[in-house]
Amino acid sequence: MNIILFEKEEVKQKRVILADHRAKHIVKVLHSEVGDSVRVGVIEGDIGIGKIKRIQKKFPFVVELIVEFTDKTVSPPAIDLLLALPRPIMLKRILSQVTTLGVGRIFIINACRVEKSFWEAGILRRVEYRPHLIQGLEQAVDTHLPEVHIYRHFRPFIEDELPRIVQNYTHQLLAHPQGRQTLTASMGGRKGRILYAIGPEGGWVDFELDKFEEVGMSSFSIGARILKVDTATVAIHARIMQELE
Amino acid sequence: MNIILFEKEEVKQKRVILADHRAKHIVKVLHSEVGDSVRVGVIEGDIGIGKIKRIQKKFPFVVELIVEFTDKTVSPPAIDLLLALPRPIMLKRILSQVTTLGVGRIFIINACRVEKSFWEAGILRRVEYRPHLIQGLEQAVDTHLPEVHIYRHFRPFIEDELPRIVQNYTHQLLAHPQGRQTLTASMGGRKGRILYAIGPEGGWVDFELDKFEEVGMSSFSIGARILKVDTATVAIHARIMQELE
Structure with a gap:
């Protein structure tokens, strides 16, 4: 603290x-x-x-x-996270870690490889997740609470919500081990508000990848090593910050 | 796995x-x-x-x-970590996370703000830390076990060992919130084997910073936000990888 x-x-x-x-x-x-x-x-x-x-x-x-x-505190970096719901204990850690790193909005969504039972977790209630965000702020010396938006159904989210959401960003990036290009190439030197998406353990399925592509999210890879969701989130968030430096 | x-x-x-x-x-x-x-x-x-x-x-x-x-597996990135001993539960997580990201050598050292009791932790025994490294390899699909070197006394390490160790690197970087330059500037576009140092919770003391500087380690900052040691390690490791990409 x-x-x-x-x-x-x-x-x-x-x-x-x-x-x-x-x-x-x-x-x-x-x-x-x-x-x-x-x-x-x-x-x-x-x-x-x-x-x-x-x-x-x-x-x-x-x-x-x-x-x-x-x-006043300095605004957090112009980075937002789209996250397939991970297991509750990992979600707690990710919420406080990305808040510490600095994030504007966190979209939590469903995916094929998200275990159904995760949706019953208490941590999805605002009264339970908010303290983890505050912990992140207390660590970072910040007062900007990230917005958290939770979408329990993939299809309505990706078809009705995401097309509208992506318009707020200059970069819409999808982390994927078989991604088409590097993060550096994906960002192409341009700077602006960035949305990056992290899949569930086991990754996105082809249907989901196709849907993201339709909305204009471009896949990138940070290499062949397979990371756990919490490590991947911090590592990719940090790499985007490095690219913006 | x-x-x-x-x-x-x-x-x-x-x-x-x-x-x-x-x-x-x-x-x-x-x-x-x-x-x-x-x-x-x-x-x-x-x-x-x-x-x-x-x-x-x-x-x-x-x-x-x-x-x-x-x-054969691909060699991990040419990055080594010098880490002030964190609390045992954090050390376990860091060992498996940096092994997953890919690391060659991990030097664990003492510092003024390392709690003495941490040195009594069982995790410092090879038989106890090795499984955490292997977990990291199982996650990353790698077989290269990082070397771990443990130095319980700061002064003999920094005066007798580190001057010899740093000769193996093209970059010797010290993460420090008041660091002189950005990571990008510190790395200056050159590529080669990199050693980066992460301090204890609360940071290095001035004596330690001076000693590192004498040995030629240059301090860098990734911004004003204060990170926990585990978040900082993953974030800086990832940023260095981004810079090498």
């Missing part, structure tokens, strides 16, 4: 009272004292400094802060 | 008998039958095909294969 984040409603007349894992972090990890300052931010808002006015160092931990917001 | 790997000693006159997690994988995940073929390889050796001669589908699982080795 490299910044203490609050919901907007938690700030009342420049005062915030923490009594959860954030208070514990200030006591146990930062070892802060009354009068010390910590970096703070409001989710979807500005960042600044919180001065510790009161601290209860024994369980239950409580910290009272007087906060001053002074700066 | 995208390839079934054996130790050289397990292959006896083209025959291999499996009775562990690999047999379970063939039964439960691949759902193979007698007569089916699976992709196989020898650690540090060639890859080929294993034909199933006998299969015991109930616990305890047993699979007998007749193997034929036909191809």
